[in-house]
Amino acid sequence: MSSREYVPVANGCDGRGRKRVPAMVVGLLVASLVALQLGTVASKVTYDHKAIVINGQRKILFSGSIHYPRSTPEMWPGLIQKAKDGGLDVIQTYVFWNGHEPSPGQYYFQDRYDLVHFIKLIQQAGLYVHLRIGPYICAEWNFGGFPVWLKYVPGIEFRTDNKPFKDAMEGFTKKIVDMMKAEKLFETQGGPIILSQIENEFGPLEWDQGAPAKAYTNWAANMAVGLNTGVPWVMCKQDDAPDPVINTCNGFYCDWFSPNKPNKPNMWTEAWTAWYTAFGKPVPHRPPQDMAFSVAAFIQKGGSFVNYYMYHGGTNFGRTAGGPFIATSYDYDGLIDEFGLLRQPKWGHMKDLHHAIKQCEPTIVAAGDPVVASLGHNLQSSVFKSASGGCAAFLGNFDWTAHANVTFNGKQYELPPWSISILPDCKSDVFNTARVSAQTSEMRMDTVESFSWQSHTEEINATEKVAFTNNMMMEQLNITRDKTDYLWYTTFVNIDKTEKFLSNGQDPTLTVMSSGHAMSVFVNGKLAGKEYGSIDNPGVKFTGKVKMWDGSNTISILSATVGLPNVGEHFETWNAGVIGPVTLGGLNEGSRLLTFQKWIYQIGLKGESLSLHTPAGSSSVQWGKAAVNQPLTWYKTTFNAPGGNEPLALDMSSMGKGQVWINGQSIGRYWPAYKAVGDCPACNYKGNYSEKTCQSQCGDASQKWYHVPRSWLKPTGNLMVVLEEWGGDPSGISLVKRSVGSVCAYVDATPQAKVELSCDLGKKISQIKFASYGTPSGRCGGYSEGSCHAHKSYDPFQQNCVGKQSCAMNVTAAIFGGDPCPGTLKSIAVEATCG
Ligand code: GAL
Numbered sequence: 053m054s055s056r057e058y059v060p061v062a063n064g065c066d067g068r069g070r071k072r073v074p075a076m077v078v079g080l081l082v083a084s085l086v087a088l089q090l091g092t093v094a095s096k097v098t099y100d101h102k103a104i105v106i107n108g109q110r111k112i113l114f115s116g117s118i119h120y121p122r123s124t125p126e127m128w129p130g131l132i133q134k135a136k137d138g139g140l141d142v143i144q145t146y147v148f149w150n151g152h153e154p155s156p157g158q159y160y161f162q163d164r165y166d167l168v169h170f171i172k173l174i175q176q177a178g179l180y181v182h183l184r185i186g187p188y189i190c191a192e193w194n195f196g197g198f199p200v201w202l203k204y205v206p207g208i209e210f211r212t213d214n215k216p217f218k219d220a221m222e223g224f225t226k227k228i229v230d231m232m233k234a235e236k237l238f239e240t241q242g243g244p245i246i247l248s249q250i251e252n253e254f255g256p257l258e259w260d261q262g263a264p265a266k267a268y269t270n271w272a273a274n275m276a277v278g279l280n281t282g283v284p285w286v287m288c289k290q291d292d293a294p295d296p297v298i299n300t301c302n303g304f305y306c307d308w309f310s311p312n313k314p315n316k317p318n319m320w321t322e323a324w325t326a327w328y329t330a331f332g333k334p335v336p337h338r339p340p341q342d343m344a345f346s347v348a349a350f351i352q353k354g355g356s357f358v359n360y361y362m363y364h365g366g367t368n369f370g371r372t373a374g375g376p377f378i379a380t381s382y383d384y385d386g387l388i389d390e391f392g393l394l395r396q397p398k399w400g401h402m403k404d405l406h407h408a409i410k411q412c413e414p415t416i417v418a419a420g421d422p423v424v425a426s427l428g429h430n431l432q433s434s435v436f437k438s439a440s441g442g443c444a445a446f447l448g449n450f451d452w453t454a455h456a457n458v459t460f461n462g463k464q465y466e467l468p469p470w471s472i473s474i475l476p477d478c479k480s481d482v483f484n485t486a487r488v489s490a491q492t493s494e495m496r497m498d499t500v501e502s503f504s505w506q507s508h509t510e511e512i513n514a515t516e517k518v519a520f521t522n523n524m525m526m527e528q529l530n531i532t533r534d535k536t537d538y539l540w541y542t543t544f545v546n547i548d549k550t551e552k553f554l555s556n557g558q559d560p561t562l563t564v565m566s567s568g569h570a571m572s573v574f575v576n577g578k579l580a581g582k583e584y585g586s587i588d589n590p591g592v593k594f595t596g597k598v599k600m601w602d603g604s605n606t607i608s609i610l611s612a613t614v615g616l617p618n619v620g621e622h623f624e625t626w627n628a629g630v631i632g633p634v635t636l637g638g639l640n641e642g643s644r645l646l647t648f649q650k651w652i653y654q655i656g657l658k659g660e661s662l663s664l665h666t667p668a669g670s671s672s673v674q675w676g677k678a679a680v681n682q683p684l685t686w687y688k689t690t691f692n693a694p695g696g697n698e699p700l701a702l703d704m705s706s707m708g709k710g711q712v713w714i715n716g717q718s719i720g721r722y723w724p725a726y727k728a729v730g731d732c733p734a735c736n737y738k739g740n741y742s743e744k745t746c747q748s749q750c751g752d753a754s755q756k757w758y759h760v761p762r763s764w765l766k767p768t769g770n771l772m773v774v775l776e777e778w779g780g781d782p783s784g785i786s787l788v789k790r791s792v793g794s795v796c797a798y799v800d801a802t803p804q805a806k807v808e809l810s811c812d813l814g815k816k817i818s819q820i821k822f823a824s825y826g827t828p829s830g831r832c833g834g835y836s837e838g839s840c841h842a843h844k845s846y847d848p849f850q851q852n853c854v855g856k857q858s859c860a861m862n863v864t865a866a867i868f869g870g871d872p873c874p875g876t877l878k879s880i881a882v883e884a885t886c887g
Pocket of ligand 1: 189190191192252253302322327328
């Protein structure tokens with residue numbers, strides 16, 4: 053175990069030099085006269101070295117990413133309200149170009165892509181918006197947000213000094229800015245948008261690509277600023293962002309960061325709440341204590357804008373997941389879970405952190421740079437003092453293992469390892485990042501419905517609806533343009549009756565090389581094997597013995613993409629599909645190269661072209677008794693919506709790989725057969741976090757539950773259709789309800805200690821399962837009493853909590869009938885059931 057060396061630096065520790073532009077605000081833009089004429093409440097958004105300045109006031113802003121197409125419009129108001137309740141000031145979202153312009157010049161801004169509606173809901177809730185237009189967005193979103201047609205614009209090269217690309221980028225950026233202006237959504241017009249973003253993390257690529265990339269950066273910044281939004285632009289991870297664009301930090305920690313000019317504020321546009329999940333990988337989690345630590349560390353260095361990426365991650369519905377191999381769940385261990393429920397204690401702990409920092413805000417924004425002093429090895433204080441006498445302090449213990457007792461201004465403070473305490477008045481410690489007093493919620497997934505299925509077998513020999521033939525193997529995207537995951541490659545192989553393998557039983561060996569991402573190989577209509585790549589290596593190789601007969605044999609390869617790349621240098625040049633070579637070995641002639649013979653191409657599956665996933669399409673074919681463990685099979689069933697308002701999910705564990713639709717809406721790709729390979733060590737919040745520090749699901753499906761938005765269901769007669777590529781048992785699919793089972797609190801019995809418990813709206817505390825004031829141990833769902841236990845531990849909770857949605861009380865010995873073990877440090881642990 054090592055320690056992060058912390059070197060205290062005197063005034064100016066944020067590395068932005070000592071020369072400060074005083075509290076003078078760098079006027080970026082002026083409030084819009086037009087807005088004033090229209091009588092809207094317009095305010096000016098500018099910035100200075102301390103903060104974003106709204107209407108003349110510096111702000112410490114907490115922001116959270118919620119990506120509108122990753123949830124449904126019906127979920128948006130609830131998500132926004134939970135973000136507000138959690139202490140956020142701003143909602144940040146990318147803009148999803150490929151969702152908005154599916155084909156050139158044809159725009160879509162409805163339903164989950166109704167950007168204006170989303171922003172107006174945020175405005176109604178009284179929050180601000182940070183609009184990251186990109187239009188390159190990365191985001192584990194298909195093709196990084198670019199429409200696939202963009203790749204086929206003649207002469208185009210993405211994200212460099214290339215005219216066709218710049219024209220397209222400018223066109224879309226302007227389209228969005230104009231739309232926002234028309235709806236009066238910029239703050240200067242009385243709207244909620246206080247910030248925008250152009251590009252996304254281009255800095256590291258610029259270093260590699262040199263002059264044309266540099267020219268592109270300057271062009272992008274100028275183009276954006278020229279659109280006169282009236283609010284500042286940021287470029288994240290772009291050290292050389294040209295003025296007046298603010299360069300910002302993305303990462304797990306950003307306390308090392310400072311912007312490229314002393315007149316720019318220190319902003320953290322992506323504080324990663326964990327990491328995304330890929331099929332075949334474990335699921336990352338980030339402990340709340342470390343999340344809070346990283347944010348407190350940033351603020352104490354003078355940071356004034358923190359955006360949680362993701363506050364609510366949501367779901368990659370349909371084929372929107374990027375990749376390849378990004379899972380359908382984009383939960384991200386966000387503060388609100390994929391299903392829209394609070395993730396506790398993470399949400400509550402960050403709420404408490406925000407509250408503590410907001411108490412410091414008046415002092416911090418009025419003060420100069422913090423004065424940093426050492427309080428011992430790996431210990432430091434960071435103090436903000438304002439001219440009006442305000443004082444706010446952060447006391448940090450950067451050691452990974454050792455508790456510390458520090459003396460600050462003559463008072464003693466106890467600091468757990470890897471923690472920061474916040475003292476809004478330089479005296480009272482109102483919050484420590486490692487002491488979690490927010491409640492823990494144990495989630496339940498209860499089966500509410502199983503189904504009876506019918507099936508229909510997909511056609512394997514793809515000669516019916518042939519797109520074209522060619523005497524070579526062709527790259528997949530070029531043919532499918534990503535309208536479907538699937539492309540059939542079919543060829544015929546003539547086997548002469550003199551082939552020795554026909555009599556000696558030594559079957560020939562077929563080898564197929566694909567650039568990705570998965571493929572199933574059929575010979576004469578029978579599955580010969582399936583192969584798939586991984587997020588680290590999307591390429592695929594099939595090699596296996598195959599049964600062939602004398603005469604004409606059919607080789608049919610179903611190549612499948614699993615989301616297009618969203619990141620990397622020139623990811624638009626990446627290939628997918630079977631580009632060869634394909635060889636057949638073990639023949640009399642040795643090995644026969646099949647790459648350059650006639651190949652027949654069919655785009656997509658027959659069931660797709662018949663729209664079997666829709667109510668109308670599904671009635672166009674015959675369905676029979678459900679086949680089990682058969683590749684390339686369609687299943688259908690109908691069901692009624694379960695009662696209640698709990699979020700729903702499908703448990704797909706019994707299936708292999710495929711896609712699922714309900715009432716024609718795509719729930720997304722499922723792939724529970726892809727088990728997570730990786731390490732899932734015991735999780736510890738202490739020390740530098742990386743996405744591999746705390747993981748779960750090792751050896752299990754990376755994703756077994758698939759979110760079914762309630763609003764996609766009718767009360768009765770919902771059609772569910774499953775396309776299974778590999779073979780599975782649909783009788784094992786179930787619909788589950790997600791809810792809070794138990795809520796727990798575990799707090800140290802300090803003089804300020806308070807216990808708060810609350811169930812979801814509409815639920816009440818039905819029972820106190822456990823309560824102990826004394827020395828209890830264990831975790832939520834498994835507490836046990838210690839040697840010290842107050843016999844009346846249950847009483848106050850029985851009296852104040854049962855039958856209520858929430859309850860809160862101060863912890864004193866008196867309410868438990870007196871101190872059971874004077875002189876011993878005590879805690880209180882309580883677990884309540886929500887019903
Ligand atoms: C960032 C990027 C985001 C997202 C994130 C990983 O670098 O800006 O869009 O991809 O990484 O989840």
